[in-house]
Amino acid sequence: MVLSGGALITSQALVARYAGAVETKDLFGKAAVGATKEPVSDIKGPLDILLVGIDPRDASSPPLSDSIIVVHIPKDLKQAYLFSIPRDLRVEIPPFPKGNFAGGTDKINSAMSYGSRLGNGKYDAAQGFDLLAKTVSKLTGIKEFDAGAIINFHGFKDIVDAMGGVTMTIDQNVKSEHLKPDGKTRDRRPECADHSCEHPYIGPQAEYKKGTYHLEGWQALDYVRQRYGLPRVDYDRQRHQQQFIKAMAEQALSKNVVTNPIKLDQVLRAAGDALIFDGNGHNVVDWGLALRNLRSDDMTLVKLPGSSLTSGGSYLGEQFDASAEEFFASVRNDSVASFLVDNPGFLQKL
Template sequence: MAESAKRRAPLWARLSGVLGAVLMVTSGGVLVTGSSLITRYTGSIDADGSLIGGPASGAARNTPADIRGPLDILLAGIDPRDDRTAPRSDSIIVAHLPAGMDQVYLFSVPRDLYVDIPAFAPTGFGGGRSKINAAMSYGSPVGDGRHDVKQGFQLLARTVTQLTGIEAFDAGAIINFGGFKDIVEAVGGVTMRIDMRVRSEHLRPDGTPRHRRASCAGKSCAHPYIGPQKTYQPGTYHLRAWEALDYVRQRYGLPNSDYDRQRHQQQFIKAMAAKVMSKGVISNPARLTKVLGSAGDALTFDGNGHSVLDWGLALKGLNTDNMVSIKLSGGGLYEGGRYLGEKLAPGSEEFFAAVRQDKIQEFLLAHPEFVNKNA
């Protein structure tokens, strides 16, 4: 083994590497643009805390110095599905890091936002208007009735680019919500503030699935579940993995539906980043190993030649307290009384311009209503 591999990495490098990995897991990953493919992360963390491994694609390594702000990171959260089922991005989050790379601004794109989805030659999709969460499904067919989420993500990225005007994303990742539960379990749960009463559509108070109405076979009913519901009350709680995942997925019955869910997901990202950077996790090599091992099952990304450690070192100045949650308001879009999806409220275009110009702080000073004060 080379001498450099034997040396113990300095504490700041190890902690930065861990934070970089957490940011990939919770708010993005690494580059996905053009025809590049997303690959599964196969890196791990050894017993002395130094990071090893990197992109499974074997791409040429670049250095952390190549990762420069401002940066825009795209994250898509999907439910676990087999390759015979078209994927849909039920959660779409963009993280913007300014030139100094010492802060993160998070904003969610509503899953039902009615947008122009561009043409996509690999699948023969000619383009059209639809809800943005369908972009992955239009971009995913690979023949023989099969679907590739990695290919579908490319069309999602192009759609978000067209919506926001962000020329290209410097980072991107797909999070499998089913596997993500393992990450929360690996850190021992997460403590977060619940800002409203939320009733679970899917689970009973003990975490087991609610019963379905016998008359609701398949997807024939919008709300097929019956019986007691898990309920989350306002306050600060330590949530077990299944509770955290269940809480951030709820939108039915909330005053602002998916807009409230977006806020809760952003709150969760901040809480998870704080938890992983806490002494109970970063000082426990066994737990760190488990966290990154779980990430391998939940996270898919393209390293673009950068390892997790590269990203961690590049983001060493980032403070998890400096995560600002952005609120993009909107409302229903109708045609002849028929609901098409959501539309963003006035002012969104100006916000996207501020992102492109790396002037979000100035924009928020003039428009404080865009800040999620409860996140």
């Protein structure tokens, strides 16, 4: 939505609504060190944006980052490169005094949970985002992110529905672990009521077959969240999520959204419910205007090579191949285009 925001801005009233609809918070811990809330600078490339998808939880439950995507935009602002971090990637998580976390090695999706601790059984996703951002920075060498967003998965479903659905190409047959063919939650095994089972559900499953389909919100969200039963598990899911984001951008720019005031207003309201944004002092409209020339065709999806990490036959998580560091260096040097020419295997298939 941010990448295509420039095309959505058609009047001063709409600008005000769009800017005010999206919740803004300090996601990078700058307020804690006395940083100004004024814009840090004009929005100029190169840019790095961190997007984190979570399930909605109450303040008494620690948030988990089910989806971690970095968007790199070169200096000329003419492309956007998207790459995903596997949720089970084993990484070094730095110490984080605000969350009373001493640091250690764990799966990267735990970083947000560790960082979110407020004490007394309370948690804050925005504070957790800060530790996750620091963890991703340590992994990639990106010194700091220019913007970040927390995406509420259930809210994303509402955005898709507000747009009238989304057209996606499904590249492999997938069965839903969670939902029935009618979109309702599958029945849970009685012995799994305490959420201790890896596969707690029984009964009919929603299915998504290879081909191009126009999906409702619940179908699109369910499809991109599946990883059980897929040959490459989380790597397949990462690809599907990247494809979903690109399809969303294309749908947002379609004429039946941009030129339909009622539908456009519904999309903006749904976006406000789905996002928490930190633009380093710039609101989401500022970012939309800065990136107004980007289109879905300018978005390149990148896959990072990795494999499972085991010890004594036990699964510990995922690990990147050594070549991933070469890609991270190209992000830091703003030379991703040249890197992909020399390493076409990093290009994600659509």
